[in-house]
Amino acid sequence: MLSRLRRNVNIFSVVSVIAAVLIVVPMLNIITEIFSTPTPAWIHIRDNLLRGYIVNTLILVGFVAVFSALLGLFGAYMVTRFEFKGRKLLSWFLILPLAMPSYIAAYAYADMFSYTGTIARFFRRLNLPIIINMMNMEGAIFIFTLTLFPYVYMLTRSALSKQSAAFSENARLLGANKIRTFMRVVLPLLRPALVAGTLLVVLETLNDYGVVAYYNVRVFSFAIFNTWENLGDTQAAIRLSGVLMLLVFAIIFIERMIRGKRQYSIHVKGRPIPRIPLKGWQRFVLPSILWIIMILAFFLPLAQLIYYATLTFTDVFNMGFIFLIINSLTLAITATLLTVIIALMLANYNRGTQNNFKKGLLKITNLGYAIPGAVIAIAVMIFFIDIDHALFPLYRLIDENSPRLVLSSTLIMLTFAFVLRFMAIGYNSIEASYDKVGTKFTEASYSLKASKLKTLLQVDIPMIKHGLISAAIIVFIDVIKELPLTLILRPTNYNTLASEVFRFAREEMLQESAVPALVLIFISSTLIYILTHYKKKEVPINVR
Amino acid sequence: MYVNIESLDFAYTKRNPVLKNISFSMEEGEVVAILGSSGSGKSTLLRLVSGLEIPTKGKIEVNAETLCNANTFIECEKRQVGMVFQDYALFPHMNVFKNIAFGIKNYSKEAKKQRVLEMLKLINMEEKIYAYPHELSGGQQQRIALARALAPSPDVLLLDEPFSNLDADLKLKIRHELRSIMKMTDMTAIFVTHDYDDAKDIADRIVYLENGRIVHEETIKPD
Secondary structure, three states: OHHHHHHHOOHHHHHHHHHHHHHHHHHHHHHHHHOOOOOHHHHHHHHHHHHHHHHHHHHHHHHHHHHHHHHHHHHHHHHHHEEOOOHHHHHHHOOHHHHOOHHHHHHHHHHHHOOOOHHHHHHHHOOOOOOOOOOOHHHHHHHHHHHHHHHHHHHHHHHHHHOEHHHHHHHHHOOOOHHHHHHHHHHHHHHHHHHHHHHHHHHHHHHOOHHHHHOOOOOHHHHHHHHHHOOOOHHHHHHHHHHHHHHHHHHHHHHHHHHOOOOOOOOOOOOEOOOEEOOOOHHHHHHHHHHHHHHHHHHHHHHHHHHHHHHHHHHHOOHHHHHHHHHHHHHHHHHHHHHHHHHHHHHHHOOOOOOHHHHHHHHHHOHHHHOOHHHHHHHHHHHHHHHHHHHHHHHHHHOOOOOOOOHHHOHHHHHHHHHHHHHHHHHHHHHHHHHHHOOHHHHHHHHOOOOHHHHHHHHHHHHOHHHHHHHHHHHHHHHHHOOHHHHHHOOOOOOOHHHHHHHHHHOOOHHHHHHHHHHHHHHHHHHHHHHHHHHHOOOOOOOO | OOEEEEEEEEEEEOOEEEEEEEEEEEOOOOEEEEEOOOOOOHHHHHHHHHOOOOOOEEEEEEOOEEEEOOOOEOOHHHOOEEEEOOOOOOOOOOOHHHHHHOOOOOOOHHHHHHHHHHHHHHOOOHHHOOOOHHHOOHHHHHHHHHHHHHOOOOOEEEEEOOOOOOOHHHHHHHHHHHHHHHHHHOOOEEEEEOOHHHHHHHOOEEEEEEOOEEEEEEEOOOO
């Protein structure tokens, strides 16, 4: 028993268990708070507002999910199945809207369509009495769809390019025409990718605060912030978080139930499906639709921001702004490094495991991404305040005049929340690399009496470095764009690019928000470019 | 002649012809093996007969119908040709019943069920009717793929390396089963293999293919 335990205790298992405990405890706080005596604010929310929050959230999430799935699928199908001018460029351009944080697109569009905005003025010049109000539910659906569909696009494109031609060829040989083949074979086989992509869109929509706050769409994250900030009722905010968590888990559970015992992949060698050149009217019309999507999702808001930046650059760009960039980069780099290192330990601990304890631990540590930022923020804050209370005697021992809250007023709390929220993203990318490499190299290293750490540093890391870099880039982009966690958990007077964009927008200084927004978009776009082009150069490991 | 292939040429690019001047014919109910090493063009020949590729030149006729020549090309979904792929390509999201019924969409619900049961009886797998492909062994998957291809009663059945994914013991068993199913259904079939024993055991005739050309034909005498 003791020797078994000793065999299982190593750097990977220790880090994994600590990570799981640190993630579970804040979440347990939320669950236990739900069962405490309800406050008057909660009773008011439950009786008068909750139904509205649920209905609004379902409407928003439902429409965004359907439209993003359609756009993502259309884009992916076009670039993988057809050959046309500009296809290569579009195939990575269609990922770019991910570099445009939803809240920045929302501010830009709201401004463009406002009475004095560029588009409204353009319509007036043409004597067209068109007034489009963006700041409502429909506007929010439009913004989320355009900025989040690349999640569906990326996963579906990858699945389509790997789908063997044998399935659709077989369907056609069995008499199915092109439409039946698509509906009955191609589309169902894409289901895991479509569902996974759409689920990411749903989670990101639920996570958002910037868009719904600005467009005044009363969904859950709006309600949680409002209850927390304006009503000052932590417990009611926690209860709302609890309901939202239930909603998220219900969505995931229903998807699993519908899937049943069906599988969507089976090993079939076959050739990939060849691309067909577009002919006739299709040659112009279909790629044009993709370009219109790109213009709406990326280039139009970008152009608006660039125009505003030229007006406000000299006012905004000063030493304070440089510190803002340094703050954002330091925070993102620290959170990314920590996330990737812990994800690496977790991936090592779980490689090829069938052990239920390990699998359970993994599920817990990957839970963060499914939980909206507002919920994590509250859970982490309460957790850190509890730690501060517990450590207060120690603080007093070190410094008699120590304040009661130490850890919860530092960047440690925010960094911890980032790691918790983005762990799943880092882990999935690293795990995919480990799956490709297999375990034989690691086993060979162990058989040569190398320690676990030496094997990790000298064998595993060099072999999965592409996966590690991808993980780091994706986590970095997510952290630097993140808003809800940053807003709640950042120390007083500590600003980042994201929080500054939000502040300017809230104070109706949209022109001033353009410069920090552009820096964010520039950093994210450059990283997306590196990610998409660096991956292509990856050399596959073919060892028998 | 039931199957007639005349002067068939095929190339993916002009400089690299895959098949050159392929001609042979088959009687109804005859089983022909195309034997050749990898890269000899044997799978491409099946893709041309099935209509998945368009030949650069030549003619294919099956059951007195011209499938392709200089002026005609019948799309693959309109040909009465069944095919069993190397990896079987069973649709992973459909159970056995739905896989087999996929190709017989014009049947009534009752007739469809009857036909699927008939096929399952033929391959002796009635109990697996609602199983999913991932719940079947390699040999079982291969038999279901065969049943699926036979269900629409094709004029000709094509089999692309049907034993390449089976281990040696299973291969022998399935080989004999396949032979008896072919004879039971009186199916005209072309199958592609690189293994002489497979060809000898199943086929009535072997066509040897080398670098895209037919180099030899051999009639197999029954044991």
